[in-house]
Amino acid sequence: MALKNLHSVKLDKGKCVGCTGCLKRCPTEAIRIRKGRATIIDELCIDCGECIRVCQQHAKIAVTDPLSSINRFKYKIALPAPALFGQFKKLTDVNSISRGLLRMGFNYVFDVSRGADIASRAIMEKLKNPSCPHPLISSACPAVLRLIQVRFPELIDNVVDVRSPMEIAASAAKREFCEKNGVKPEEVGCFFITPCAAKATAIRNPIGHKKSAVDGAISIIEIYGLLSSQLRRDRMGDSDDLDTRTHGGTALGIGWARSGGESLAIEEEEALAVDGIENVSKVLEEIENDRLPDLKYFEGLACDGGCVGGPIVFENVYIARNRIRKLVVDLPKEKISDAVTLEEVKQLGNDVCFDKPIEPIEAMKLDQDFSEALKKMDQIEEIRKKLPGLDCGSCGSPTCQALAEDIVRGYARELDCLFLLKQKVTDMAKQMVEVSELTRE
Amino acid sequence: MSILKEEFPVAAMDFVTAGEASAQIKRMLKKLGVDPGVIRRLAIACYEAEINLVIHSDGGKLMLELNPDNVTLISEDVGPGIPDIDLAMSEGYSTASDDVRMMGFGAGMGLANMARNADHFNIESIVGEGTKIEMVFDIK
Numbered sequence: 343m344a345l346k347n348l349h350s351v352k353l354d355k356g357k358c359v360g361c362t363g364c365l366k367r368c369p370t371e372a373i374r375i376r377k378g379r380a381t382i383i384d385e386l387c388i389d390c391g392e393c394i395r396v397c398q399q400h401a402k403i404a405v406t407d408p409l410s411s412i413n414r415f416k417y418k419i420a421l422p423a424p425a426l427f428g429q430f431k432k433l434t435d436v437n438s439i440s441r442g443l444l445r446m447g448f449n450y451v452f453d454v455s456r457g458a459d460i461a462s463r464a465i466m467e468k469l470k471n472p473s474c475p476h477p478l479i480s481s482a483c484p485a486v487l488r489l490i491q492v493r494f495p496e497l498i499d500n501v502v503d504v505r506s507p508m509e510i511a512a513s514a515a516k517r518e519f520c521e522k523n524g525v526k527p528e529e530v531g532c533f534f535i536t537p538c539a540a541k542a543t544a545i546r547n548p549i550g551h552k553k554s555a556v557d558g559a560i561s562i563i564e565i566y567g568l569l570s571s572q573l574r575r576d577r578m579g580d581s582d583d584l585d586t587r588t589h590g591g592t593a594l595g596i597g598w599a600r601s602g603g604e605s606l607a608i609e610e611e612e613a614l615a616v617d618g619i620e621n622v623s624k625v626l627e628e629i630e631n632d633r634l635p636d637l638k639y640f641e642g643l644a645c646d647g648g649c650v651g652g653p654i655v656f657e658n659v660y661i662a663r664n665r666i667r668k669l670v671v672d673l674p675k676e677k678i679s680d681a682v683t684l685e686e687v688k689q690l691g692n693d694v695c696f697d698k699p700i701e702p703i704e705a706m707k708l709d710q711d712f713s714e715a716l717k718k719m720d721q722i723e724e725i726r727k728k729l730p731g732l733d734c735g736s737c738g739s740p741t742c743q744a745l746a747e748d749i750v751r752g753y754a755r756e757l758d759c760l761f762l763l764k765q766k767v768t769d770m771a772k773q774m775v776e777v778s779e780l781t782r783e
Numbered sequence: 784m785s786i787l788k789e790e791f792p793v794a795a796m797d798f799v800t801a802g803e804a805s806a807q808i809k810r811m812l813k814k815l816g817v818d819p820g821v822i823r824r825l826a827i828a829c830y831e832a833e834i835n836l837v838i839h840s841d842g843g844k845l846m847l848e849l850n851p852d853n854v855t856l857i858s859e860d861v862g863p864g865i866p867d868i869d870l871a872m873s874e875g876y877s878t879a880s881d882d883v884r885m886m887g888f889g890a891g892m893g894l895a896n897m898a899r900n901a902d903h904f905n906i907e908s909i910v911g912e913g914t915k916i917e918m919v920f921d922i923k
Contacts, residue, residue: 354836494811496823630823631805632896664869707816712851715815 349387349545350405350539353380359402364393364736369619370492372377375738385705388488390644391617391653404539404654406560406670409565415531418450419515424455424599425537425649426562427669428662430573436590442572450519455591457511458598462607463682464504464694469610477637478502480604484544485644486622494626495702503696506550508534512555513693537652550696561654592681593673599666601648604641607678613639618646722746730761787849793836801837804845805830817922819841824900825854831893832858854920864910875918
C-alpha cells in the first residue's frame with residue numbers, strides 16, 4: 343500500500359460530524375468513519391467528487407490552487423474548460439470570457455475547447471486503425487480512468503492513448519505563446535479553470551504520461567464572482583482593446599462540456615456516452631462481459647450531465663447544460679476535420695499521445711499470496727455471516743461486507759458493529775446475573 | 784493446495800437477477816488477485832453461461848472451483864438439452880425466442896464465445912434432461 347495518489351479531496355475535520363452521508367455514497371467504498379471523522383482510503387479514491395457534492399456539512403473540500411498562485415509565473419495563460427461557458431447568464435459572445443480572464447491578470451487565453459478539437463481529430467485517426475481495440479474508451483475523464491485502474495484493470499488496454507484536451511491545450515498554448523513572444527517556457531504558467539477536483543489530481547499525478555503541461559488548476563467556483571463582474575463590464579461596452587479569441591475551439595469542441603459532446607465531435611456512429619459514476623460503472627461491467635460487441639467508442643464521464651455537472655462549478659448542471667446547448671447552436675458549424683489538420687496533430691507530436699502505460703491499481707486484492715488471499719476470503723465470509731446485513735454504516739464501514747473485509751485486513755474489529763456489541767453486552771449482563779445468583783446460594 | 788468451491792444458483796427466465804452470479808464471481812476473482820487478462824476471458828464466458836441458463840434452461844447453477852493453477856467454471860442445468868451440439872456451437876445459430884432477442888440476447892454466439900475464451904472446453908448434453916458445460920482457465 344505504498345501508492346501515492348495525491349488526491350484532491352480533503353476533509354475539514356472541524357466540520358465533519360462523522361455521519362454516514364459520504365460513506366454510503368462513495369462509488370468505490372473508499373470512505374470509512376474512524377474516530378468520529380471521515381477518512382479516505384487513498385488506493386480506492388478516484389477523485390470523482392461525489393463526497394464533496396453530498397456532504398451536508400460541507401466538510402469535504404476540493405483541493406485546487408488559489409487564483410493568486412498564477413503570480414508564481416511571469417507570464418500567465420488561462421485554459422478555460424468548455425464547462426465554464428455554461429456558467430453565465432446571457433453569454434452570447436464566447437470572446438467575452440477571454441476578455442474577462444485577461445482583465446483578471448492572465449496574459450493569454452487558450453480555450454480547452456481548442457484542445458478538445460485537436461483531441462477529437464487524434465481520436466478519429468486512432469479509430470481508423472482496424473487493429474484498435476473495441477470499444478476504444480475515452481481518456482478525457484480522470485475519475486473514470488482511475489475507476490478503470492482500480493475496478494476494471496482488464497479494460498486498461500481499451501483506453502485511447504490520446505491525452506486529455508486540457509493537456510493538449512496546455513502544450514499548444516505554451517509553445518505558441520513562447521514562439522510569439524520570444525520567452526522561455528519556464529517563465530510561462532498554464533492554469534486550467536476546472537469544474538472538478540479530479541483534474542487537479544491529474545495535473546499532479548498524470549495518468550498515461552509522465553509529466554503534465556499544466557501548472558495549476560483553479561476552480562470555476564473560485565473565479566466565478568470575479569469573472570461575472572468582468573462580464574458585466576464587458577456587456578456595458580467596455581471592451582478595452584484587448585487582443586482576444588485567437589484560439590477558441592469549434593462548437594463541437596465546446597460541446598465536450600456535455601455528456602455526448604465528445605462522441606458527436608469524433609463523428610462515430612457506434613459510440614456510447616454515459617454520465618454519472620454509477621452508470622459508468624454499470625456500463626463498464628457490460629463491456630467487460632462483452633455485451634456490446636458492436637461498440638466502437640465509449641465516452642464515460644463521472645459527473646451527471648458531463649463536465650458541466652462538476653462538483654466545483656457554480657451553476658446547476660441542467661441549466662448549465664442547456665446553456666451550452668443553446669450556445670453551440672448559435673456558433674458556426676465547423677467540422678473537426680476542417681478545423682484541425684493532420685499536420686497540426688503531427689506537429690504537436692508527443693504532446694498529444696501517451697508516453698507511459700496506465701498501470702492497474704491493486705486495491706481490491708486481499709493478499710499478494712494467492713493461498714493467503716483464499717484464506718482471507720473464507721474468514722471474510724465467516725465474519726459476514728455473523729453481521730446483521732443491514733448495511734447501516736454505524737460501524738464506520740459502508741456495508742457489512744466491507745466491515746468483514748476491514749476486520750480481516752486489520753482495520754476494524756468485530757465489536758465496531760453496534761449489533762454485535764449489543765449482543766455482547768446482553769450476554770455479559772446475563773452472565774453477571776447468573777454469577778450473582780450463584781454467589782447468593 | 785487451497786481450493787475454493789462456490790455454487791451460484793441461476794433461475795430460468797429471471798431477468799431481474801440475470802448477471803448477478805457473474806458479477807459476484809468477477810468480484811471474487813479480482814479480490815484474489817487473478818490476472819486481469821484471465822478475468823476478462825472468464826467474465827465473458829461466465830456471463831454467456833449465466834444468460835444461457837436464464838434463457839434456455841429450466842434452472843441450473845454455476846459452479847466455480849479455484850486453485851493456484853487454474854479456475855474451473857461448470858454450468859449445469861435441468862432443461863431441454865441440445866440435440867445437435869456441433870450445430871449449436873456454430874456462430875450465429877440460435878434457438879432463442881424473439882422476445883429474448885429483443886432484449887439483446889440470443890444472437891447465437893454464446894457457446895462459440897465460451898469455447899473461444901476458455902483454455903479447455905467440454906460440453907455434454909442429454910435431450911430432455913439437461914446440459915453440462917465445463918470450462919477451465921489457466922491462471923499462469
